[in-house]
Amino acid sequence: MSGAANPVQPMCPCEGEDPEKLAQFEQRIAEGVHIEPGDWMPEAYRQGMLRMAEHHANSEIIGALPEGEWITRAPSLRRKLALTAKVQDEVGHGQMLYRVSQELGKSRDDMLRDLVMGKTKYHNCFNYPAPTWGDIAMIQWLIDGAAIMNQKTLADGAYGPYVRTMNRINMEEAFHFKSGEDMVLTLMSGTKLQKQMTQDAFDRWWAVSLMFFGPHDKPGAETMPAMRWRMKIEKNDSLRQRFVNRFAPAAKDLGLIINVCAKDEHGYVTSVREDEQCVRDEATGNWGFTDPDWDEFFRVIRGNGPCNAHRLNLRRFSHEQGDWVRRAGAHGTITTPPAA
Amino acid sequence: MSKRRHITYEFDGDLPEGTGDDAHWVVYTRKNAGGPARWAGYLDAVDVDLALQYSREHYGLDEACVGTLIHRHDAMTDSEYGLEPLSPASAKGDDGEPWVVFVQKGRGNIHIEAGLVHAPNARTAIARGIASFAGGKVTNVRVVLQADCHEAMQEDLAIWREHDLSYKYARGYSKDVRAKWRTFRDEADLEGYRAGDIKEHF
Ligand SMILES: [Fe+2]
Numbered sequence: 001m002s003g004a005a006n007p008v009q010p011m012c013p014c015e016g017e018d019p020e021k022l023a024q025f026e027q028r029i030a031e032g033v034h035i036e037p038g039d040w041m042p043e044a045y046r047q048g049m050l051r052m053a054e055h056h057a058n059s060e061i062i063g064a065l066p067e068g069e070w071i072t073r074a075p076s077l078r079r080k081l082a083l084t085a086k087v088q089d090e091v092g093h094g095q096m097l098y099r100v101s102q103e104l105g106k107s108r109d110d111m112l113r114d115l116v117m118g119k120t121k122y123h124n125c126f127n128y129p130a131p132t133w134g135d136i137a138m139i140q141w142l143i144d145g146a147a148i149m150n151q152k153t154l155a156d157g158a159y160g161p162y163v164r165t166m167n168r169i170n171m172e173e174a175f176h177f178k179s180g181e182d183m184v185l186t187l188m189s190g191t192k193l194q195k196q197m198t199q200d201a202f203d204r205w206w207a208v209s210l211m212f213f214g215p216h217d218k219p220g221a222e223t224m225p226a227m228r229w230r231m232k233i234e235k236n237d238s239l240r241q242r243f244v245n246r247f248a249p250a251a252k253d254l255g256l257i258i259n260v261c262a263k264d265e266h267g268y269v270t271s272v273r274e275d276e277q278c279v280r281d282e283a284t285g286n287w288g289f290t291d292p293d294w295d296e297f298f299r300v301i302r303g304n305g306p307c308n309a310h311r312l313n314l315r316r317f318s319h320e321q322g323d324w325v326r327r328a329g330a331h332g333t334i335t336t337p338p339a340a
Numbered sequence: 341m342s343k344r345r346h347i348t349y350e351f352d353g354d355l356p357e358g359t360g361d362d363a364h365w366v367v368y369t370r371k372n373a374g375g376p377a378r379w380a381g382y383l384d385a386v387d388v389d390l391a392l393q394y395s396r397e398h399y400g401l402d403e404a405c406v407g408t409l410i411h412r413h414d415a416m417t418d419s420e421y422g423l424e425p426l427s428p429a430s431a432k433g434d435d436g437e438p439w440v441v442f443v444q445k446g447r448g449n450i451h452i453e454a455g456l457v458h459a460p461n462a463r464t465a466i467a468r469g470i471a472s473f474a475g476g477k478v479t480n481v482r483v484v485l486q487a488d489c490h491e492a493m494q495e496d497l498a499i500w501r502e503h504d505l506s507y508k509y510a511r512g513y514s515k516d517v518r519a520k521w522r523t524f525r526d527e528a529d530l531e532g533y534r535a536g537d538i539k540e541h542f
């Protein structure tokens with residue numbers, strides 16, 4: 001899955017840049033020409049693409065953690081094989097995206113260190129718990145579904161190395177989404193208990209999926225560098241609306257109820273009420289929805305979500321456990337593995 | 341489930357000193373025997389044995405293919421990336437080492453293996469590569485000494501692709517998913533929903 005919804009907007013992006021080169025760069029992008037290695041680019045573009053690709057890479061490897069927890073508990077061999085392959089895919093996406101980021105000027109070692117030290121971020125949605133198999137189904141259906149929508153637009157971006165990587169990644173996201181859809185369909189065709197488990201998981205993930213696309217766009221987003229330079233192709237709100245138009249009717253047809261939920265600090269639902277706004281507007285064809293809790297969104301981004309500490313510390317644990325292997329590779333020095 | 345998953349580790353202080361990055365490798369896959377190697381991605385590994393192993397385990401299993409080709413990132417030389425297709429050249433000659441030539445048909449596209457040229461150095465290899473393979477249709481030519489290209493082919497790994505891998509491809513689910521949807525939705529709604537899938541990947 002992905003987390004590239006929020007590339008950083010440089011404040012004063014072109015200060016000190018050669019105006020002629022800048023004009024040529026912007027002209028090329030406006031004409032749909034891809035930027036390739038060796039091409040001139042404004043410093044703010046390099047930094048913005050680096051932050052976006054690094055954030056995306058971080059999200060891939062942290063995103064593997066909640067699902068990884070379920071490999072040993074998958075309900076059948078086929079699901080276990082699929083989930084193992086899926087988690088491996090996500091880590092592979094991280095590998096590719098770290099490489100794209102390295103080309104933009106930051107070492108992978110530094111990126112992995114900055115991630116565990118909390119200096120860089122990953123996607124918010126991975127700071128929520130996945131207590132049941134229903135959550136695994138929802139992550140693959142809703143979050144991978146949202147990631148596909150987002151990454152499909154990112155594949156229309158301007159930076160060649162990122163575009164190539166997106167195209168490659170999307171091929172695998174298609175599998176993640178289809179297997180998630182298959183899981184949700186299976187559970188919703190199942191017993192009363194399975195249906196309830198799926199509804200509970202849906203309640204935990206619906207608002208998180210709406211937040212996936214990032215906060216409301218600022219006025220004039222299309223003229224800001226991120227969109228003008230085709231780092232980002234579609235506005236957050238427009239992607240969110242397309243997501244709701246696709247998934248709200250699907251959820252309803254499956255018998256799921258779209259609820260507005262209150263949650264406790266552990267990410268568990270404490271109360272629900274049906275979202276009455278979630279109906280199709282016949283005039284526009286759009287489905288309505290209640291905005292997610294943006295205070296919660298920013299609270300989680302600041303590090304105070306249900307699972308932030310757990311995810312980061314597990315990543316740090318793995319990083320430190322692997323230290324002796326990296327040292328052996330880099331310097332040929334074999335030391336004893338740390339006690340687990 | 342391992343209890344470890346429930347532990348929230350506590351840390352304070354800084355990390356141990358960093359190790360720097362391993363060598364970067366570029367990875368291509370071959371869809372069929374005798375077919376061209378097509379760019380697939382990258383990996384980091386300390387040596388060629390590990391790099392080949394990773395390429396098989398990661399890229400070799402991501403898609404239906406018969407082998408992977410890898411080279412170190414610093415072993416490749418790319419021509420300039422043209423805004424227009426590179427103009428045809430007439431560099432001839434067959435002295436020097438063999439180089440593998442990869443071409444990019446348009447900016448934003450992947451590099452695909454085109455063939456071999458012989459040349460005494462990378463610059464000449466590029467010129468001869470353009471003459472032999474560009475045909476006024478490619479925006480970039482990449483050359484890598486054949487000696488620096490390493491391949492993992494199917495025979496190297498007995499378990500490779502000999503079992504059912506349908507669980508890890510979208511198409512492995514399509515039929516089941518459609519059948520299950522039919523119990524919830526009529527055909528027209530189903531088509532509208534399926535239109536939101538990424539067509540080329542399902
Ligand atoms: Fe995914």
Ligand SMILES: [Fe+2]
Nearest residue numbers: 001002090093
């Ligand atoms: Fe992914």
